[in-house]
Amino acid sequence: MPRLSLAPVVIVAALMCGQAAAEDLHLFSGGVSQDHLKRLKEKTNILESLGNSDASRAFYAGFSVWPPSYGKLRVCFFGGSDATNATVAEIAGQWTNADAGLSFDFGKADKPRRCGKAGKRENQIRISYEQPGEWSHFGKNAVVFAGQNDASLNLEGFNKIAPDKLREGKERGSILHQFGHALGLLEEHQNPNGVCEKEFDWNYITSYLTGGGLILPVELGWYEKMTGADVVGVDFDAKSIMLSPLPEKFFLKGAASPCFVKQYNSEITELDRKAVVSMYPASKKARRAAFEKNKAALQKLIPAGEKGRAARALMKTVFGKP
Numbered sequence: 001m002p003r004l005s006l007a008p009v010v011i012v013a014a015l016m017c018g019q020a021a022a023e024d025l026h027l028f029s030g031g032v033s034q035d036h037l038k039r040l041k042e043k044t045n046i047l048e049s050l051g052n053s054d055a056s057r058a059f060y061a062g063f064s065v066w067p068p069s070y071g072k073l074r075v076c077f078f079g080g081s082d083a084t085n086a087t088v089a090e091i092a093g094q095w096t097n098a099d100a101g102l103s104f105d106f107g108k109a110d111k112p113r114r115c116g117k118a119g120k121r122e123n124q125i126r127i128s129y130e131q132p133g134e135w136s137h138f139g140k141n142a143v144v145f146a147g148q149n150d151a152s153l154n155l156e157g158f159n160k161i162a163p164d165k166l167r168e169g170k171e172r173g174s175i176l177h178q179f180g181h182a183l184g185l186l187e188e189h190q191n192p193n194g195v196c197e198k199e200f201d202w203n204y205i206t207s208y209l210t211g212g213g214l215i216l217p218v219e220l221g222w223y224e225k226m227t228g229a230d231v232v233g234v235d236f237d238a239k240s241i242m243l244s245p246l247p248e249k250f251f252l253k254g255a256a257s258p259c260f261v262k263q264y265n266s267e268i269t270e271l272d273r274k275a276v277v278s279m280y281p282a283s284k285k286a287r288r289a290a291f292e293k294n295k296a297a298l299q300k301l302i303p304a305g306e307k308g309r310a311a312r313a314l315m316k317t318v319f320g321k322p
């Protein structure tokens with residue numbers, strides 16, 4: 001496994017989704033509030049406190065799982081017309097799966113929920129069109145590391161595209177991809193059964209990323225496959241909606257690499273659905289069991305004593321009230 005010198009931390013790994021994102025990574029601190037940045041920094045410290053980067057990555061993947069108390073995730077929009085938002089909702093609704101116990105609640109179909117309206121209920125997923133790039137927090141990170149006034153999922157400029165256009169091609173793919181992250185799915189490049197790790201041109205990626213003047217520390221390990229035993233993993237799927245388009249130059253074989261896609265795939269595959277069902281089975285009993293198993297596996301990764309203090313506190317935040 002390549003060892004790189006940057007801090008072993010995924011900030012909002014989904015920050016790096018997409019071609020545009022990969023081309024201009026440093027933009028991604030734009031529009032993120034100070035408060036939000038502070039919380040992201042806290043998470044950075046926690047992952048650093050785990051030391052071992054395999055453990056920190058597995059931990060990162062595991063703690064973003066939505067607990068069983070969430071049957072539906074409330075989604076709201078910071079902007080966009082009702083027509084645009086209804087189309088985004090319709091596309092994201094493709095994730096609804098009778099075998100899965102977690103889905104999205106957008107409010108009224110023709111008039112999806114707006115963020116920031118009076119009311120005390122938490123909106124778990126908050127969509128913006130205004131920030132740079134296309135990205136989403138992973139799963140529950142959207143409420144642990146971002147506040148109700150922060151976007152948790154961004155689709156830059158999609159409000160300026162005709163709704164019918166969103167239903168096809170790369171926009172459709174990106175919407176499905178970002179909502180996959182919102183459910184807690186990671187990048188397909190990180191699939192523990194994947195082949196991408198040896199496909200990457202690490203020298204190029206390292207110089208590309210370190211030369212980018214990143215404001216937020218971005219984990220190069222994002223490109224390494226997850227190795228934690230309990231990371232949700234199914235077979236590597238080149239058609240997965242979770243496979244991000246990255247620059248050709250990131251791959252030793254360029255566009256010939258099985259890990260290269262020119263743009264997001266545009267449909268959720270059977271294996272993508274299988275990954276969601278394994279995290280959130282429809283049966284309440286099975287879901288609770290999956291959640292407890294994940295929690296126990298994470299607890300094992302935390303070192304004893306002072307070294308694991310921050311991670312234990314995070315466990316409490318995330319798993320305290322399942």
Ligand SMILES: [Zn+2]
Nearest residue numbers: 014017187244
């Ligand atoms: Zn992504």
